[in-house]
Amino acid sequence: MIIALLGNPNSGKTTLFNQLTGSKQHVGNFPGVTVEKKEGAIRGQRNLTLVDLPGIYSLSPYTAEEVVTRDFLLVEKPEAVINIVDATNIERNLYLTLQLMEVGVPVVVALNMMDEVRANGDSIDVQKLSRNLGIPIVPISAAKNEGCDELVQRTIEVAHQKERPRGLDLCQGEVHRAVHSIAHIIEEELKATGLPARYAATKVVEGDPITLSKLNLSESQQGIVQKIVTEMEHNLGTDREAALADMRYDFIAKACKDAVKKNGNSREMQRSIRIDNVLTNKYLGIPIFLAVMLLVFYLTFNVIGQPLSDLLSTGIDWVTGLLDRALTNTGINEAVHSLLVDGVCMGVGSVLSFLPTIVTLFFFLSILEDSGYMARVAFVMDKLLRKIGLSGRSFVPMLIGFGCSVPAIMATRTLASQRDRRMTILLTPFMSCSAKLPIYATFTAAFFPDKAPLVLILLYAGGMVVGILYGLLLKSTLFRGNPVPFVMELPAYRMPSAKSVLIHMWEKAKDFLVKAFTIIFVASIVIWVLQSFDSRLMMVEDGSRSMLAGIGRFIAPIFKPLGFGEWIPATALLTGLSAKEAVVSTLAVLTNVSDVSLLPSVLADTFTPLAAASFLTFTLLYMPCFAAVAAVKRELGGAKYAVAAMAAQCAVAWIVACLVYQIGRLFIGG
Numbered sequence: 045m046i047i048a049l050l051g052n053p054n055s056g057k058t059t060l061f062n063q064l065t066g067s068k069q070h071v072g073n074f075p076g077v078t079v080e081k082k083e084g085a086i087r088g089q090r091n092l093t094l095v096d097l098p099g100i101y102s103l104s105p106y107t108a109e110e111v112v113t114r115d116f117l118l119v120e121k122p123e124a125v126i127n128i129v130d131a132t133n134i135e136r137n138l139y140l141t142l143q144l145m146e147v148g149v150p151v152v153v154a155l156n157m158m159d160e161v162r163a164n165g166d167s168i169d170v171q172k173l174s175r176n177l178g179i180p181i182v183p184i185s186a187a188k189n190e191g192c193d194e195l196v197q198r199t200i201e202v203a204h205q206k207e208r209p210r211g212l213d214l215c216q217g218e219v220h221r222a223v224h225s226i227a228h229i230i231e232e233e234l235k236a237t238g239l240p241a242r243y244a245a246t247k248v249v250e251g252d253p254i255t256l257s258k259l260n261l262s263e264s265q266q267g268i269v270q271k272i273v274t275e276m277e278h279n280l281g282t283d284r285e286a287a288l289a290d291m292r293y294d295f296i297a298k299a300c301k302d303a304v305k306k307n308g309n310s311r312e313m314q315r316s317i318r319i320d321n322v323l324t325n326k327y328l329g330i331p332i333f334l335a336v337m338l339l340v341f342y343l344t345f346n347v348i349g350q351p352l353s354d355l356l357s358t359g360i361d362w363v364t365g366l367l368d369r370a371l372t373n374t375g376i377n378e379a380v381h382s383l384l385v386d387g388v389c390m391g392v393g394s395v396l397s398f399l400p401t402i403v404t405l406f407f408f409l410s411i412l413e414d415s416g417y418m419a420r421v422a423f424v425m426d427k428l429l430r431k432i433g434l435s436g437r438s439f440v441p442m443l444i445g446f447g448c449s450v451p452a453i454m455a456t457r458t459l460a461s462q463r464d465r466r467m468t469i470l471l472t473p474f475m476s477c478s479a480k481l482p483i484y485a486t487f488t489a490a491f492f493p494d495k496a497p498l499v500l501i502l503l504y505a506g507g508m509v510v511g512i513l514y515g516l517l518l519k520s521t522l523f524r525g526n527p528v529p530f531v532m533e534l535p536a537y538r539m540p541s542a543k544s545v546l547i548h549m550w551e552k553a554k555d556f557l558v559k560a561f562t563i564i565f566v567a568s569i570v571i572w573v574l575q576s577f578d579s580r581l582m583m584v585e586d587g588s589r590s591m592l593a594g595i596g597r598f599i600a601p602i603f604k605p606l607g608f609g610e611w612i613p614a615t616a617l618l619t620g621l622s623a624k625e626a627v628v629s630t631l632a633v634l635t636n637v638s639d640v641s642l643l644p645s646v647l648a649d650t651f652t653p654l655a656a657a658s659f660l661t662f663t664l665l666y667m668p669c670f671a672a673v674a675a676v677k678r679e680l681g682g683a684k685y686a687v688a689a690m691a692a693q694c695a696v697a698w699i700v701a702c703l704v705y706q707i708g709r710l711f712i713g714g
């Protein structure tokens with residue numbers, strides 16, 4: 045049996061999904077985190093499949109992800125729906141519930157966040173509310189795992205008995221008349237579509253284009269429908285969409301009147317408002333954001349993550365040394381020895397040692413996200429983004445882009461307009477993804493050891509600034525027009541839950557480890573082979589006569605004006621396209637360092653500090669890894685767009701890095 049989980053964004057769907065299925069999906073305290081449906085079996089109920097759908101406010105879809113949800117409901121027809129409702133915001137959340145009642149699927153309301161309702165001193169009479177609405181309601185707290193078992197039991201009952209919402213007449217007066225007359229008119233056409241009658245009639249009154257095209261009404265039918273709707277609009281003095289919305293909110297207000305007791309603004313809300321007075325202040329908002337990020341980088345690089353990483357690389361060196369001696373003792377073939385020690389251990393080890401840094405960074409970022417602060421940043425950024433023709437909503441994908449571009453590009457599905465969406469896809473890769481962190485960390489350790497947090501802030505902010513400039517360019521050329529208004533609601537500030545922070549860190553660590561032992565592992569072997577043999581497959585003593593050096597030398601001249609026109613950096617940039625971490629592993633393999641921890645000092649001999657700055661700039665901005673390119677292609681809908689986007693991005697990277705190097709030379713010479 046299939047059970048769908050449906051509710052407004054940020055109402056706790058994913059938290060409940062994780063609780064019921066025992067899986068570890070990403071939970072975030074801002075709308076727009078889940079963009080694809082996820083499935084899982086309910087614990088202890090093997091034959092029950094739960095489907096987590098993207099959040100929606102209503103069944104009139106505006107964005108790509110909302111279409112996913114509505115289609116699932118109408119086409120796949122789940123056996124039952126768990127409608128999760130945020131009890132702290134009950135009236136607005138019930139709007140969707142009412143539409144589910146119109147569809148007539150068996151539905152159970154999971155009244156979530158009851159812990160907060162209690163903490164606020166509010167109360168909800170669940171039985172009365174259930175009677176008023178004519179559907180079963182189970183109070184729960186997904187985060188605290190309260191009431192979840194009862195919810196599952198009730199859902200199973202509802203699904204087995206196909207218990208549909210009691211046929212309360214939701215509408216009165218004019219709307220009622222219109223809905224019923226139209227239901228009559230479209231009776232025949234309805235059969236072919238398989239849509240529920242009540243739902244379809246309401247959608248026709250509302251003027252929903254998708255439903256209308258499915259029904260395919262004749263000219264004369266359309267004429268009659270138009271007449272009925274015009275009469276209703278005239279009698280009510282509002283337009284068709286507003287008429288239905290008013291009707292639904294009236295019904296909700298009546299249902300809640302004697303069941304929900306509230307003490308004005310909740311404590312949480314008041315606290316959030318006070319905090320927001322400072323954090324989203326017109327002048328302070330952006331400086332505070334920068335200060336927070338600086339603090340995060342400082343803690344990550346100077347206090348916690350980097351020292352742990354250094355410790356780990358000492359450990360890796362020790363293991364490598366052990367293996368080295370063991371292999372020497374067995375007297376194994378020279379080439380195999382070199383492959384294992386200089387290729388695999390150096391390559392994988394150089395990347396692996398950054399695991400603690402990355403996990404630490406994501407520890408802080410997930411706290412910021414889960415507390416609700418990141419949603420405020422989107423709000424603060426709205427004004428800035430509006431200048432480049434985007435809305436604050438686009439900040440969410442960009443934010444996810446600091447982790448990884450692939451989910452970030454997918455997250456653009458939450459954007460309502462095609463224009464905003466395409467533009468955001470083009471800008472997201474400029475947000476520095478976490479795979480580039482090992483590169484930054486290696487180079488700052490080599491060249492700017494005492495200024496690490498500053499360099500990191502410059503790089504991250506630099507990516508954003510270039511993104512903004514690029515956005516301005518796009519706005520005045522390809523993407524004229526205006527962004528949609530900003531309508532993201534700000535969630536209440538919440539204490540980040542240890543569980544979701546841990547899930548987040550674990551996800552990152554897992555991704556990173558998997559990459560290190562798959563892509564980086566293979567890339568290190570390939571690089572070692574290409575570097576150890578020449579084109580006649582003879583083993584070379586001197587790496588500069590290898591096949592790889594040949595390829596590197598071929599592309600190196602492109603980077604001459606940027607200050608690093610040698611074959612080693614050129615090759616590293618090339619392998620970086622498989623995964624950005626590979627830049628570091630390639631440098632480690634190619635420079636023949638004997639220990640992973642010695643890489644920075646070897647690099648200091650290969651690059652000048654200015655060339656290093658230019659190299660960092662280029663790696664920050666040039667095209668993302670192949671996985672991200674594939675995502676861009678999929679979401680933009682064509683290889684030619686993706687190729688153009690990547691070419692443009694590489695050009696931008698080249699120009700900016702060139703500026704850094706050439707202008708730098710004017711000031712410090714050399």
Ligand code: GDP
Nearest residue numbers: 054055056057058059071072073157185186187
């Ligand atoms: P979704 O967008 O509907 O999938 O919502 P999420 O599952 O991502 O949750 C949104 C936010 O609400 C997260 O910060 C959760 O930690 C929080 N949350 C979810 N359920 C509860 C609950 O029962 N009580 C409280 N206090 N917070 C909750």
Ligand code: MG
Nearest residue numbers: 057058077078
């Ligand atoms: Mg979710």
